[in-house]
Amino acid sequence: MPGTTQLNLNIPDTTKPRVVVVGGGFAAVNFVKSLPGHQYQVVMLSKTNYFGFWPLLYQVATAGLESESIGEPLRQLFDGHEDFHFRSVAVIGLDPDQNLVHTAINDLPYDYLVLATGTKTDYFGNAEIEKNAFSLKDISEAVDLRNQLLRSFELANLTQDPAERQRLLNFVIAGAGPTGVELSGALAQMRSHVLPADYPDLDITKMNIYLVDGVDRVLPPMSAYASQHAHSYLQELGVQFKLNQLVDSYDGQTVKLKDGETLETRTLIWAAGVTGNLVAGLPDDRVEHGRYLVNHYNMVQGYQNVFAIGDVALMKTKDYPKGHPQVSPPAMQQGTHLAQNLARERRGEVWAPFAYLDKGTLAIVGRSRAVADLPGGFHLGGLLAWITWLTVHIYYLSGFRNKLVVTANWAYRLFTRQPGTRIILETNNQRSVRRPA
Structure with a gap:
């Protein structure tokens, strides 16, 4: 043509x-x-034309880090690599x-x-949940979720309808694996240290964070030690648990659990499977x-x-x-x-079979709280596990700039308890709540 x-x-x-x-x-x-x-x-x-450090997506979603600080252009990453060709x-x-x-x-x-x-993201064939829930698999989805969270607080501050205000202040996270646990902890700390100052006219104590999972404990892939400590840390932060429960449906306003219980919310975050x-x-x-x-x-x-x-x-x-x-x-x-x-x-040599070297598993549950399962059956919890988590994630971040930016962000938050810039970037995401006309 x-x-x-x-x-x-x-x-x-x-x-x-x-x-x-x-x-x-x-x-x-x-x-x-x-x-x-x-x-x-x-x-x-x-x-996508970038390499993303997905373990930190939840921090982008909760305004802890800027999206650019966890991504690096693939062309830049392989600049100088002989006979390499990238196509987006x-x-x-x-x-x-x-x-x-x-x-x-x-x-x-x-x-x-x-x-x-x-x-x-695996929605297990539930088209309604796929349409209305928020997932967290790449930077664009993290930005969408951040917009949703911040817009919910803005609208809760405006509405005169108590039921709608509560619906906006209820956040349901399906899936109590690392993503769900880390999101829950980050939201709980926002509720304690950030939102009361940002929204002095809004009763932030009404904000509820529900963590839902079909098994009987959080962090099911990790050890019983890690699970128990993570549960205790989240409980201290005020997260509410709905364990041995599965989400049955979500129409954008009401989460219905398999046992018939309902949770009114404008935000369901789907971290239940991939x-x-x-x-x-x-x-x-x-x-x-x-x-x-x-x-x-x-x-x-x-x-x-x-x-x-x-x-x-x-x-x-x-x-x-x-x-x-x-x-x-x-x-x-x-x-x-x-x-x-x-x-x-x-070189004409025989191939070697792959053997996985398990260096351990880490999960963060908020400021100064983390859990770690280490080789040899060793486990860490609390401040030492938190420092280990920070060190490992800085080490594996790609690019000197990203390491520097993330380290500076975390140092700032350590002393001020303030997350990053809390701005709403409007998108065409039809799931997000909108300001009334």
Whole structure:
């Protein structure tokens, strides 16, 4: 058509083996960083043009950090990496028989394909909840949630309807894993130290934070020690628990639980589950529980040149019969290990099977409160676990600027108890509450 822009991936021809990486998260980034650029042409395809440090998304959502401080452009991250090519484009399908990746622009042939697409929010088939709830999987969703939280307080300060005011001040979080626990703690501390000064004419003591989960404890993936201490910390902060409960429905105003109990709220935050972000094209029998079945070399079953790494990979081992946990450490280690195996192949060496080194699990529950499960059966709680959490997250943040900005933000908050700039950025998100006309 006249005036239509013609697009092309514009990947240069090469005599090297071409490695196409789909995704730009922890697994993908560590894979590319570890792969010798002089031996391969690497093409990374990702809808977003940045690498996000997802463990800190909840702080963006609760105005603790600016969104730019937890993201780094992928082009900048690999600046100077030999024969690396990034394209911000959606991958819409695969043809493993023809060694092709189908993108929204055109097809791209590969010699090796690495699927590192991570996860997406799992609503378990509930379309109503998917439509009305807020999730927290990337920076844009974190900004949407921050807008929702701040707009709720603004509208609660304006409305003359007591029932609507209470609905605006009730916040329900579905899922008591790390995301739900960290969000609950951050909201509770906002209620104690920030909102009374921001809204002196609003009775913030009416604000309720409900944490809902279908199991009988918080942080179910962690130890009983971590769970008990996290529960105690949240209880001290005034979080209300609805355990052994499942969310049945949510119409934008009322959360209905499976036992029939209802919670009036304008904000349901869905942190109840994730599933693999799969790309169409591989046979259904190569997928189990929303993840690609892989062997101990991260090869997708039945293929010698198609790999899956990170959250989207299901590698069954003696220690992890249901696959590795869908968190960043296994993803990072699988990315690095696969790159090392490809380098071994170029040297004519035998591939090594992947073995996960569990360095422990951390979760923060507010200022000076955190829990840690460490190797060897050791556990930490309180201030020492909190300092450990801060140190680990600063270490793994990408880019000197981000490390500096986040450290400065946290130091400021430590002494002032004030989170970051609490501004509302209007979006077209139809779920958010709006100022009455």
